[in-house]
Amino acid sequence: NAGVTQTPKFQxxxxxxxxxxxxxQDMNHNSMYWYRQDPGxxxxxxxxxxxxxxxxxxxxxxxxxxxxLNKREFSLRLESAAPSQTSVxxxxxxxxxxxxxxxxxxxxxxRLTVT
Amino acid sequence: xxxxxxxxxxxxxxxxxxxxxxxTYDTSESDYYLxxxxxxxxxxxxxxxxxxxxxxxxxxxxxxxxxxxxxxxSFSLKISDSxxxxxxxxxxxxxxxxxxxxxxTFGTGTRLTIIP
Numbered sequence: 651n652a653g654v655t656q657t658p659k660f661q662x663x664x665x666x667x668x669x670x671x672x673x674x675q676d677m678n679h680n681s682m683y684w685y686r687q688d689p690g691x692x693x694x695x696x697x698x699x700x701x702x703x704x705x706x707x708x709x710x711x712x713x714x715x716x717x718x719l720n721k722r723e724f725s726l727r728l729e730s731a732a733p734s735q736t737s738v739x740x741x742x743x744x745x746x747x748x749x750x751x752x753x754x755x756x757x758x759x760x761r762l763t764v765t
Numbered sequence: 766x767x768x769x770x771x772x773x774x775x776x777x778x779x780x781x782x783x784x785x786x787x788x789t790y791d792t793s794e795s796d797y798y799l800x801x802x803x804x805x806x807x808x809x810x811x812x813x814x815x816x817x818x819x820x821x822x823x824x825x826x827x828x829x830x831x832x833x834x835x836x837x838x839s840f841s842l843k844i845s846d847s848x849x850x851x852x853x854x855x856x857x858x859x860x861x862x863x864x865x866x867x868x869x870t871f872g873t874g875t876r877l878t879i880i881p
């Protein structure tokens with residue numbers, strides 16, 4: 651099992667450009683999440699999806715959109731990138747129905763720089 | 766809203782010694798989960814240990830243990846016999862116990878350095 655995978659690992663954008671961060675999990679989890687990590691701020695939730703077809707805003711959703719394409723995939727889109735969106739982005743998944751009900755599994759992260 | 770506070774931005778410990786990382790949280794819930802995650806330079810988030818609020822017994826995983834004080838809303842991590850591989854950022858995290866609400870609220874992290 652690959653667990654949670656994210657693409658790309660690194661990306662540099664110019665202000666105003668758009669891009670989509672891809673996330674996929676092969677653990678048949680229902681719930682998926684997008685976090686951003688900034689220095690001194692810890693991880694903050696951007697959006698999450700409790701099940702296929704549903705999405706909800708987290709703590710810092712402004713400037714982002716998400717799509718839960720199917721049970722495996724959850725993408726994060728920046729329509730018009732801003733320097734304030736320079737960050738490391740993590741995707742995670744969990745399954746409340748599994749024996750390991752407590753744990754979120756994280757992807758390796760995407761380092762995004764907006765110039 | 767729940768908040769998680771880690772008041773020690775950086776800590777250091779001699780190899781083989783013991784170190785304790787502090788975490789406090791604020792919630793009005795009576796049932797919830799608390800976690801410590803480790804983030805080494807590779808950036809990968811690794812679950813170290815978890816604690817269910819309804820359990821009075823402190824969780825232990827090999828060299829890692831917690832001191833969970835529910836009334837004080839305190840959740841510290843003790844690392845015994847520190848090893849070079851323990852060097853990392855450590856994040857405390859909180860989660861409500863509601864089914865379908867597994868969102869994590871993280872603290873700002875503590876960078877742990879191991880001195881050989």
